[in-house]
């Protein structure tokens with residue numbers, strides 16, 4: 554079958570809840586993917602940063618294969634011999650005392666919301682049902698009902714009511730708005746340290762640290778959704794590491810599974826995590842031994858290959874070079890590490906650029922019509938980055 558046949562099948566039998574670029578991927582290795590016709594592309598999306606370690610990293614594949622010969626799923630009704638070591642490694646990697654494993658990013662966000670609400674009632678003393686969480690406009694926290702109840706994007710929340718109450722949307726990058734909105738019922742402030750889906754919106758320096766100070770002073774939990782920004786994507790292990798802004802809870806996902814399995818988690822100190830008691834939260838697949846083996850290997854790759862440093866330096870080069878490209882419609886290049894975006898003028902159809910880039914052998918996807926995110930696997934080699942920059946230049950000069 555040809556690419557078009559697979560696309561037709563998707564359209565014929567699938568719900569139309571995505572609008573993908575017309576490209577079919579059938580194999581992948583590190584930074585490159587290949588279609589059924591044998592054409593290769595540089596992957597500059599990395600499955601929204603779930604493939605930071607590169608496609609099918611041999612160390613992670615080996616861990617998965619090894620575990621597939623032992624045991625894959627036990628449920629949490631029993632202990633398994635992979636979860637403890639994985640959670641220990643995750644706590645050491647992140648610098649927190651405890652971790653709770655789930656599967657998808659949205660579930661990590663749900664878990665953080667539940668932790669914050671319980672903490673609010675049991676530790677802070679907010680009457681149950683009154684807990685309030687402050688979030689940011691233009692956020693993206695996933696697709697569950699609680700997550701879309703926080704959304705300000707009608708495409709995400711439209712006609713899915715009734716929505717979960719207890720969320721207050723405030724402007725992003727405005728610590729004063731947060732300070733003023735905190736009241737006796739406020740249990741948490743939840744933001745992405747860099748808004749990924751909104752188009753890689755990097756807040757002003759100091760914003761995260763200000764949020765941290767405000768939350769500490771007012772007895773409110775600070776929750777960062779690092780699902781897209783975490784695990785070396787932005788040039789540090791976590792995006793908040795650019796500032797003195799340690800959150801009380803981090804939501805993690807995407808690259809925690811090394812592009813092989815959906816693995817998510819929250820991490821927090823015991824003071825917060827202790828609100829969970831037997832029966833109060835869980836997941837059939839969360840913490841399964843296969844996921845834990847893969848998660849452990851994924852963390853090892855990030856650490857051994859120093860992907861934070863690679864991401865930092867290649868990111869600097871990427872922004873510098875893209876800034877220099879002559880392109881009439883380009884307005885701005887922004888980002889940190891290897892999470893970057895080109896912002897074009899209002900009303901510009903970035904889709905057309907993505908199609909051209911695809912034709913030239915580079916895959917990237919627009920967000921919000923006029924913005925393209927560029928997020929290659931962090932294992933990208935210097936030569937591959939140069940090749941990518943040549944393609945981007947060749948295409949951008951036409952616009």
Ligand SMILES: *Cc1c(COP(=O)(O)O)cnc(C)c1O
Nearest residue numbers: 657658659693694695778780781
């Ligand atoms: C992708 C993403 C999510 C949701 O993760 P899923 O695995 O798709 O549920 C949540 N928050 C942020 C910031 C994300 O980028």
